Structure formats: C-alpha cells, structure tokens
Amino acid sequence: MSRALVWFRRDLRLDDHPALQAALKAGHAPVPVYIHAPEEEAPWAPGAASHAWLERSLRSLREALRAIGSDLIIRQGPSTETLLALAKECEAEAVYWHRLYEPASIARDSATKAALKAAGLQAESHNGALLAEPWTVKTGNGDSYRVFTPFWKNARQALDGNTTHGAPTSLPTVPNVHSLDIDALGLRPHAREGGWELGFWRHWQPGEAGAAELLEAFIDGALHGYKEQRNFPDRTGTSKLSPHLHFGEISPRRIVAALQSARVPAKSQPDLDHYYSELGWREFSHHLLFHFPHTSNDNMNPRFAEFRWADVDEARLAAWQRGRTGVPIVDAGMRELYATGWMHNRVRMVVASFLTKNLRYHWIHGARWFWDTLVDASLPNNTQGWQWTAGTGADAAPYFRIFSPVAQAEKFDPKGAYIQRWVPELAKVPGAALGEPWAHGDLLQRTAPGYPRRPIVDLKASRAEALAAYSGPKSLPHD
Ligand SMILES: Cc1cc2nc3c(=O)[nH]c(=O)nc-3n(C[C@H](O)[C@H](O)[C@H](O)COP(=O)(O)OP(=O)(O)OC[C@H]3O[C@@H](n4cnc5c(N)ncnc54)[C@H](O)[C@@H]3O)c2cc1C
Incomplete structure (x- = not known):
C-alpha cells in the first residue's frame, strides 16, 4: 500500500x-x-x-x-x-x-x-477550516467584500450544501520512524508566574472530545435564547467553541451539520440564525485578512495612517493588561482573560474600546496582549475585532463605537455578578454602584480599600478628546 x-x-x-x-x-x-x-x-x-x-x-x-x-x-x-x-x-x-x-x-x-x-x-x-474560502465569495463586480452584511448574505449560501465526513474507525500503523515527545517541544509557559496557565484547565478541555461536549451542551441549552443572552457576560450564553474552532478540533461544517439536524423549535429560529451569523463573522475575518493581508499590523482604513494615537505609558498599559484600571467592567474582563485564557465578546469590545478610545493607544498594543493570553487567539478574528472596535477597520462610522464602560456595565451586568466574580475586592460594593463606584462619595474607600479610587483616565474627558481626534480630517471614514 x-x-x-x-x-x-x-x-x-x-x-x-x-x-x-x-x-x-x-x-x-x-x-x-x-x-x-x-x-x-x-x-x-x-x-x-x-x-x-x-x-x-x-x-x-x-x-x-x-x-x-x-x-x-x-x-x-x-x-x-x-x-x-x-x-x-x-x-x-x-x-x-x-x-x-x-x-x-x-x-x-x-x-x-x-x-x-x-x-x-x-x-x-x-x-x-471554513464554510466558504475567501476567493469563492465575490461581489457582483468580482471584488472582495469589505462590509459584513452583503458578505454574509452571499457566503451563507454555503450553509445549504454543507457536507461532512465522520472520523475513520481504524487506520494502518505508521512506519517506525523517529518521533519527538510532546514535552520536547517546550510548549508550557510555566515560567510565567509559576504556572499562570494552569488555572485555565478548570474551564477548558482541549481536544476533539471537549469540543463535541460543548457543542452538544450548546444545542441543548444556550442556543435557545442566544440572540439576547449572548450579550450578558455572567451567563453561559454562548458556545465557547472559539479555541476549539481555532485549533480545528471541530470543523465549522460539523457545527452547522449538528445544528441542521437538531430539532430547533420555531421560537429558537432567530437564535439559530444569529449563531450562524457569528460563524459568518469568523468567515468574514478570514475573508478580510486574506484579501487585505497588511491589516494584521496596519490599519485597514488608510486614513488612519497619521492618526494621533497617544504615547504609551507603560504603567497604564500594565494596569489595563492586569485589570487595575479602576473601571470595574474593564478590570473584570482583563482578569477573566488572564485567569481563563478567554473573555466574553461583549467585554472584549468594552476593554478594546477603553484602550483605543479612552487611553487612545494604537490597537496593536491590545492585539498583542490578546495574542499572547487568549486561548482562541486567531489572527483573522483578533485583527478584525481590534480594528472594528478601534474604528480603523473595514466599515465606516467609528464615532458610534466609543463604548461607555459605565453604561455597558449597567446594561449587561446590572447586578454586578460578572464584575464581582472577577474582581473580588469589589464584593461589598452594591451591584447597582459597580458601573461607576468612584461617583458614590467615599463608597470605595469604605467597602473596597484595595481597589483604585479613581479610573486611570477620566472617562468623560477622554471620550471628548477621542471624539475630537476621530472627527479630525486625518481619520474621516471612507467607504
Ligand atoms: C477586540 C476583539 C478581539 C477578538 N479576538 C478574537 C480572537 O483572537 N479569536 C476569536 O476566535 N475571536 C475573537 N474575537 C471575537 C469574539 O469575541 C470571540 O470569537 C467570541 O467571544 C468567542 O466566544 P464563543 O465561542 O462563545 O462565541 P459564540 O458566540 O458562541 O460564537 C460562535 C463562534 O463564532 C465566531 N465568532 C463569534 N463572534 C465573532 C466575532 N465578533 N468575530 C469573529 N468570529 C466570531 C467564533 O469562532 C465563535 O466561536 C475578538 C473580538 C474582539 C472585540
């Protein structure tokens, strides 16, 4: 043979x-x-x-x-x-x-x-790895897409002809050639803080079996209500399949096949469609990076080439990285990331907006930290996520994307359950005050003496400065 x-x-x-x-x-x-x-x-x-x-x-x-x-x-x-x-x-x-x-x-x-x-x-x-490879999805003129909605309208046709193959049940033996032990590859980052990543494995089971279990649990559970619940970081509202998809421990076609053969009630149909569209964002990210390969390091929108980013203050950058900014929802997200290797999508947008809009640091600084600490770090998705949030990406209207971390916390973590889970020193602060605890007199001093009294940057002033900078002639969006 x-x-x-x-x-x-x-x-x-x-x-x-x-x-x-x-x-x-x-x-x-x-x-x-x-x-x-x-x-x-x-x-x-x-x-x-x-x-x-x-x-x-x-x-x-x-x-x-x-x-x-x-x-x-x-x-x-x-x-x-x-x-x-x-x-x-x-x-x-x-x-x-x-x-x-x-x-x-x-x-x-x-x-x-x-x-x-x-x-x-x-x-x-x-x-x-994909439902539709980047060169197979083209506009009427034969061009690549830059905007998600028309891209997905076209690419989602791949859902119809979806086919999959099962795993082989037996394979021939391999020839007796030299093979390294996995340990010899030196993959464990144990040098960092004495086993920083060891805590991840309470949350994850790398490999095919872990992926299959999550998919099954998602179809039985979080799929129903996904469209709404996916926004709330304290709930199991999403599939958490991102690292498994990144490492190809499950194919997107297998996910689609499982969803297509599941009996999804009519009331969950909008949830299913929304989930498909999130898989669509993954496809779109790959499409963008394939057609615009410079964007992993440079702005997609060339008008940002001379944008006035702020000089990086290393202490502030470190405060962001390790969840010590004094803004509870930002700190909760950054600590979730460091503790588990993953962060909820809503909070990724909030922390990315804080770095690029409030601190006005170039998105590459955030992308690099995510790259090092995310278990689902994927160049297409990370690039697209950062450029979208920074407003330098494929589509227009960056002004509307200055997330207020206070409003986001109040809306998506109203009782503060997510914040208190990841920032335990805020356990005694009443949930309703967790969006903006510094605005409640001496509340922080009394209830959370170990937590920063004020944010590392004034949210209102920095928002105004960001709006001014982003509306300057060097950064007007193009289509
Ligand atoms: C600043 C920033 C950086 C990001 N970096 C990454 C990254 O490095 N790797 C990564 O996989 N995702 C990244 N994302 C996208 C998104 O946050 C994650 O894919 C999502 O949180 C994964 O959780 P989940 O599997 O439970 O998602 P679900 O809601 O269950 O979605 C299912 C799958 O769809 C894909 N998906 C969902 N949302 C997006 C999105 N916005 N863009 C692209 N694909 C998406 C993922 O593969 C995900 O596993 C980033 C988002 C932002 C705002």
Missing part, C-alpha cells in the same frame, strides 16, 4: 477531516505528522496561551490516533525540509493538508508545495 503524509496543523481532529479522507480515498496509508515551526508564522508566531492549549490538543490527537491503530509523528521544523525528509524515511509519495489563510502561512505553504512537487511528490491541500 502506498503511503501519504497527512500534515496536521490547525486541524487537530479526526472527524470531518477532508485531507485525511482524501488520502484514504486515493488508496494511501496515511502517516499523521505534526511539525512544530512557530517561527514560520512570524511576526504572529503563536503566543503563550496558544502554546499551552496546543500541548494538550496534541496529546488528545495522538491518543485518538493511537486508539485506532495509528500514531502522530512529531518533529520540529523547518516544515518543508522536514516533510521532504520524512516522506523519504516513510517512503511516502504524497502529502495532504488543510489550507491556512494568514499571510505568513500562505507564503510558507506555497513554497512547501513547490518544493514537494519539485521532489516528485504529490502535494494536495484542502479546505478544512
């Missing part, structure tokens, strides 16, 4: 794995391979939280492969040379993988494909 390498990257699953299925269909014995080469993704090589997740996800994949007779061969990069060497050692005649859409990965994969072909190997890439 001929052999083919199946190169696993951010598709760490066996279910609905088109590259693996294609290798099997072509009659090859698949040899699953993971090659660790983070530097090839520079300048956005995976951050510490991503590596911590990856370590566990690789273990889970290797176990799943071993359970069906195969194994995961682990090597360290460079990818092209490693694949060439491994193909020789295994006497493989083909290499299969799933496409990635970030600029550095595209450049690497193109070079790898050319080198494999030049060496006489068959090299085949497939779509394993």
Whole structure:
C-alpha cells in the first residue's frame, strides 16, 4: 500500500477531516505528522496561551490516533525540509493538508508545495477550516467584500450544501520512524508566574472530545435564547467553541451539520440564525485578512495612517493588561482573560474600546496582549475585532463605537455578578454602584480599600478628546 503524509496543523481532529479522507480515498496509508515551526508564522508566531492549549490538543490527537491503530509523528521544523525528509524515511509519495489563510502561512505553504512537487511528490491541500474560502465569495463586480452584511448574505449560501465526513474507525500503523515527545517541544509557559496557565484547565478541555461536549451542551441549552443572552457576560450564553474552532478540533461544517439536524423549535429560529451569523463573522475575518493581508499590523482604513494615537505609558498599559484600571467592567474582563485564557465578546469590545478610545493607544498594543493570553487567539478574528472596535477597520462610522464602560456595565451586568466574580475586592460594593463606584462619595474607600479610587483616565474627558481626534480630517471614514 502506498503511503501519504497527512500534515496536521490547525486541524487537530479526526472527524470531518477532508485531507485525511482524501488520502484514504486515493488508496494511501496515511502517516499523521505534526511539525512544530512557530517561527514560520512570524511576526504572529503563536503566543503563550496558544502554546499551552496546543500541548494538550496534541496529546488528545495522538491518543485518538493511537486508539485506532495509528500514531502522530512529531518533529520540529523547518516544515518543508522536514516533510521532504520524512516522506523519504516513510517512503511516502504524497502529502495532504488543510489550507491556512494568514499571510505568513500562505507564503510558507506555497513554497512547501513547490518544493514537494519539485521532489516528485504529490502535494494536495484542502479546505478544512471554513464554510466558504475567501476567493469563492465575490461581489457582483468580482471584488472582495469589505462590509459584513452583503458578505454574509452571499457566503451563507454555503450553509445549504454543507457536507461532512465522520472520523475513520481504524487506520494502518505508521512506519517506525523517529518521533519527538510532546514535552520536547517546550510548549508550557510555566515560567510565567509559576504556572499562570494552569488555572485555565478548570474551564477548558482541549481536544476533539471537549469540543463535541460543548457543542452538544450548546444545542441543548444556550442556543435557545442566544440572540439576547449572548450579550450578558455572567451567563453561559454562548458556545465557547472559539479555541476549539481555532485549533480545528471541530470543523465549522460539523457545527452547522449538528445544528441542521437538531430539532430547533420555531421560537429558537432567530437564535439559530444569529449563531450562524457569528460563524459568518469568523468567515468574514478570514475573508478580510486574506484579501487585505497588511491589516494584521496596519490599519485597514488608510486614513488612519497619521492618526494621533497617544504615547504609551507603560504603567497604564500594565494596569489595563492586569485589570487595575479602576473601571470595574474593564478590570473584570482583563482578569477573566488572564485567569481563563478567554473573555466574553461583549467585554472584549468594552476593554478594546477603553484602550483605543479612552487611553487612545494604537490597537496593536491590545492585539498583542490578546495574542499572547487568549486561548482562541486567531489572527483573522483578533485583527478584525481590534480594528472594528478601534474604528480603523473595514466599515465606516467609528464615532458610534466609543463604548461607555459605565453604561455597558449597567446594561449587561446590572447586578454586578460578572464584575464581582472577577474582581473580588469589589464584593461589598452594591451591584447597582459597580458601573461607576468612584461617583458614590467615599463608597470605595469604605467597602473596597484595595481597589483604585479613581479610573486611570477620566472617562468623560477622554471620550471628548477621542471624539475630537476621530472627527479630525486625518481619520474621516471612507467607504
Ligand atoms: C477586540 C476583539 C478581539 C477578538 N479576538 C478574537 C480572537 O483572537 N479569536 C476569536 O476566535 N475571536 C475573537 N474575537 C471575537 C469574539 O469575541 C470571540 O470569537 C467570541 O467571544 C468567542 O466566544 P464563543 O465561542 O462563545 O462565541 P459564540 O458566540 O458562541 O460564537 C460562535 C463562534 O463564532 C465566531 N465568532 C463569534 N463572534 C465573532 C466575532 N465578533 N468575530 C469573529 N468570529 C466570531 C467564533 O469562532 C465563535 O466561536 C475578538 C473580538 C474582539 C472585540
């Protein structure tokens, strides 16, 4: 039987794995391979939280492969040379993988494909990560989209022809070639504060089984009411599938198939549609980064090239990073992030608005911190999320997006349950005062002596300054 390498990257699953299925269909014995080469993704090589997740996800994949007779061969990069060497050692005649859409990965994969072909190997890439790949969704003029609503109107047609493949139940054994131990990859960021990431695992189960459990729980629970409940950070109102989607432990097609076959009552139909549209935002982010690859570092809207961002004060930046700004909803979000590797979407928008509008720091400073600490750090989604909130992104009207952290807390955390969960020193402050505790005389002094008395920046004055700066001629939105 001929052999083919199946190169696993951010598709760490066996279910609905088109590259693996294609290798099997072509009659090859698949040899699953993971090659660790983070530097090839520079300048956005995976951050510490991503590596911590990856370590566990690789273990889970290797176990799943071993359970069906195969194994995961682990090597360290460079990818092209490693694949060439491994193909020789295994006497493989083909290499299969799933496409990635970030600029550095595209450049690497193109070079790898050319080198494999030049060496006489068959090299085949497939779509394993998206409902609709970026070049398949075009405007009437054949252009790429810049605005979500028309993009999704078009792209959502992919929901109709959705197909999936189950996981193989057995695979041939792999040849006896050298494979690294996962520990040798040094993925655990234990140096940071004596095991900073260890607390994550109370909240997450990396790997395919963890993803499947969350999907099932979502379909039985939070899906019903999602449209409304997704905005409230103290509730289980969303699927929490983002890290699993990022690492490809579940495919978006599997999610759609499960939703399509679930019996969703008519009253939950708007919730279902809304959930599809959030998957649509993920598709849109990939579309934008693919067509505008410079945007991971530069503003999408060129008018912001000379925008007057404030100089970064390291102490203030650190206060934001570690949840010591004196604005309870911001601090709660930043502490949730540091404790769990994840933050609720509503609060991501609030903390990002605080950094880019109230402190008026360039969004890249926030994007970098998120990149290092999020377990779902994804270059397309993170770039799009930061540029959207900063108002430098694809669509217009940045003025309306100066979130008031006070109003947001009052509306979406009215009893302060989320704030008090993540900022325990505010436990004695009455819920209704948690939006703006500094405005209640000596309340903070009496009830929360360890918490900053005032925000690190005056919210009203900084909002006015941001509005003035954003309405200046250098930043007028274009369409
Ligand atoms: C400043 C900022 C940075 C962000 N950085 C990231 C990031 O690095 N990685 C990431 O996956 N998401 C990012 N998001 C988007 C969003 O916050 C998360 O996808 C969401 O909170 C994940 O939780 P969930 O899986 O429960 O989402 P659900 O509400 O259950 O949504 C289902 C899935 O849809 C996708 N999705 C939902 N909202 C968005 C969105 N606004 N943009 C793109 N995809 C979306 C995600 O894959 C998510 O898992 C960012 C948002 C902001 C405002």
